[in-house]
Amino acid sequence: MLASRLAMTRYVALLRGVNVSGQNKLPMADLRARLGDLGHQDVATYIQSGNVILTARPTGEAAVASAIETEIRRAFKLDVTVLVRTRAQVQKVSTANPFLKRGGDQSALHVTFLAAAPARADVRALSARPPGPDDCAVVGREVYLHCPNGYGKTKLNNTYLERVLRVPATTRNWRTVLKLRELLET
Secondary structure, three states: OHHHHHOOEEEEEEEOOOOEOOEOOOOHHHHHHHHHHOOOEEEEEEOOOOEEEEEEOOOOHHHHHHHHHHHHHHHHOOOOOEEEEEHHHHHHHHHOOOOOOOOOOHHHEEEEEEOOOOOHHHHHHHOOOOOOOOEEEEEOOEEEEEOOOOHHHOOOOHHHHHHHHOOOEEEEEHHHHHHHHHHHHO
16 A cells, blocks of 8 residues: 555646526545545535645646546536646646735735646736736736725636637635645655
8 A cells, every 4th residue: 555655646626607696516534535536635625616635646747637627527517627726737727926025914925826837928928917006926827916995896817828828727825835845744
């Protein structure tokens, strides 16, 4: 058992658009059970918005995401985009936020996780974003957001970023990112 456990990788699966405003209802207890049935270990969820911590064979992020999407489609009849990051990747996200260096209110910080790194031309197109107090920085497959008036009021929301960067995405507040990092360490 120990040898097989050592050959496992810790991941976070970020589900896009579940349990939001009564849409795409996905019971987390049922999801945990289904993912356990797939062979994932140590499956845990954090809040109802689709954050799943699990241990799986190191088949790669795309394979883990695809298996989860397929199971959600099969078991719950929902078409949900799943983005997966490793423990090391989440650790890097939690330390690479360029807005942390500026100080200020961490409640204004968010991270939009992208399914793939956007094309350079699309990142450049983001510089023509709507005017306002909000700021963003694209680093690899993440968009770091600073929204001083709150995410609910920003024009740099998930829908806008998906349209401009042309990749599926899901956004988490900074507190959630830090909690996911903590949960991945356990």
